[in-house]
Amino acid sequence: MSVVIVGAGLAGATVAETLRERGFDGDIVLFGSEQHLPYERPPLSKAVLLGEKEPDSATVHDQAWWREHDVDVRTGIEVQSVDLAGRRVMTTAGEQPYEWLVLATGSEPRRLRMAEESGRPVHYLRTVEDSLALREALTEGTKVAIVGAGWIGLEVAAAARLAGAEVRVLETAELPLLAVLGPEVAQHFADLHRSHGVDLRLGADVTAEDLGDADLVVVGIGAAPRTALAEGAGLDVDGGVLVDELLRTSDDHVLAVGDIASEQHPVLGRRVRVEHWDNAIGQGKAAAATILGASEPYDRMPYFFTDQYDLGMEYWGHVGPDGYDRVLTRGDFSGPFRAWWVRGDTVVAAMQANDWDASDEMRASVGHPPPED
Numbered sequence: 336m337s338v339v340i341v342g343a344g345l346a347g348a349t350v351a352e353t354l355r356e357r358g359f360d361g362d363i364v365l366f367g368s369e370q371h372l373p374y375e376r377p378p379l380s381k382a383v384l385l386g387e388k389e390p391d392s393a394t395v396h397d398q399a400w401w402r403e404h405d406v407d408v409r410t411g412i413e414v415q416s417v418d419l420a421g422r423r424v425m426t427t428a429g430e431q432p433y434e435w436l437v438l439a440t441g442s443e444p445r446r447l448r449m450a451e452e453s454g455r456p457v458h459y460l461r462t463v464e465d466s467l468a469l470r471e472a473l474t475e476g477t478k479v480a481i482v483g484a485g486w487i488g489l490e491v492a493a494a495a496r497l498a499g500a501e502v503r504v505l506e507t508a509e510l511p512l513l514a515v516l517g518p519e520v521a522q523h524f525a526d527l528h529r530s531h532g533v534d535l536r537l538g539a540d541v542t543a544e545d546l547g548d549a550d551l552v553v554v555g556i557g558a559a560p561r562t563a564l565a566e567g568a569g570l571d572v573d574g575g576v577l578v579d580e581l582l583r584t585s586d587d588h589v590l591a592v593g594d595i596a597s598e599q600h601p602v603l604g605r606r607v608r609v610e611h612w613d614n615a616i617g618q619g620k621a622a623a624a625t626i627l628g629a630s631e632p633y634d635r636m637p638y639f640f641t642d643q644y645d646l647g648m649e650y651w652g653h654v655g656p657d658g659y660d661r662v663l664t665r666g667d668f669s670g671p672f673r674a675w676w677v678r679g680d681t682v683v684a685a686m687q688a689n690d691w692d693a694s695d696e697m698r699a700s701v702g703h704p705p706p707e708d
């Protein structure tokens with residue numbers, strides 16, 4: 336039995352690792368177009384960008400581990416097409432047959448032409464190389480314009496301020512992170528950044544003029560799933576590769592995991608595509624189980640975390656298209672803080688900030704009645 340995995344990111348690596356952990360003794364080939372062994376991306380906008388850690392610390396396993404576990408990791412090789420009928424992939428280094436194929440091609444930053452045409456250096460943040468280039472550019476007194484007040488934009492803003500740069504953040508929404516957190520909690524993030532000296536400009540279309548006299552521009556306006564390979568093969572794709580709760584695509588021998596997978600979530604009862612670290616691991620494990628013939632639906636609630644300045648926060652759940660009726664909060668945003676987004680009589684999402692002992696309780700609160708007002 337042979338498994339070919341396309342994409343040597345966290346999701347792809349987790350599939351390979353789990354297969355070996357659970358006793359799979361067939362061939363495993365893991366193709367990655369980057370030159371690196373699989374690594375985790377969250378530190379790229381946090382400890383690595385801050386200069387506290389080097390990229391090596393984010394590596395999932397070293398070369399010796401992959402060799403010892405007999406996983407053939409082929410870095411620097413891109414899979415160019417998939418032949419579903421012939422069960423083989425065509426790569427920049429020849430073709431490879433499979434019995435099971437796992438697509439884990441991740442996502443890539445959305446580009447902003449206005450910034451690219453502004454004549455200034457433009458940074459995106461997805462890879463080790465991006466992080467190191469940005470780290471070098473963030474120096475005392477540098478004027479940095481960041482387009483997009485999402486997770487990446489805000490984490491870069493925090494790193495830039497800590498490096499002594501002058502930071503302007505430009506966002507079309509009325510508040511940072513508004514779509515995810517709603518106005519009640521998003522306001523706290525606006526206050527946090529302003530209190531650290533960020534010039535946060537909200538609620539208007541961003542034009543070249545808004546970049547002011549910036550020395551460099553960082554674009555953090557979201558990422559797009561890399562679905563071209565799946566589409567080219569003829570798999571069902573609609574804003575992500577469509578998979579069921581066992582991560583199976585529209586082809587019996589092909590699975591998809593991580594950022595690209597649009598999963599029919601068994602608990603939420605709708606499709607969700609989650610671009611977060613925990614999802615890459617969880618779906619990777621569940622896909623390995625599917626290959627092994629075990630039926631282990633991936634039913635975890637979406638989860639993510641962020642670190643900005645001294646704030647560390649975690650968030651569980653998914654508010655979704657039906658929204659929420661009210662938000663309950665406890666504590667002060669600068670100290671231990673908890674929030675619950677409630678619809679009807681049910682918590683649909685929960686978060687903690689600087690209250691790490693609360694993690695288990697907050698995770699468990701999703702799907703249940705809220706705490707007393």
Ligand SMILES: Cc1cc2nc3c(=O)[nH]c(=O)nc-3n(C[C@H](O)[C@H](O)[C@H](O)COP(=O)(O)OP(=O)(O)OC[C@H]3O[C@@H](n4cnc5c(N)ncnc54)[C@H](O)[C@@H]3O)c2cc1C
Binds near residue numbers: 341375379592
């Ligand atoms: C800077 C940054 C910070 C983040 N911080 C957080 C955080 O704090 N919390 C959180 O929950 N999440 C965070 N995330 C999101 C998290 O890192 C992603 O959800 C996760 O990396 C997804 O893993 P993946 O394996 O699906 O995709 P990826 O990590 O994108 O890996 C996919 C890999 O596949 C390769 N590939 C693509 N196409 C091909 C092909 N045709 N052939 C061969 N290889 C191919 C790509 O080069 C890439 O290496 C962050 C992401 C970034 C970029």
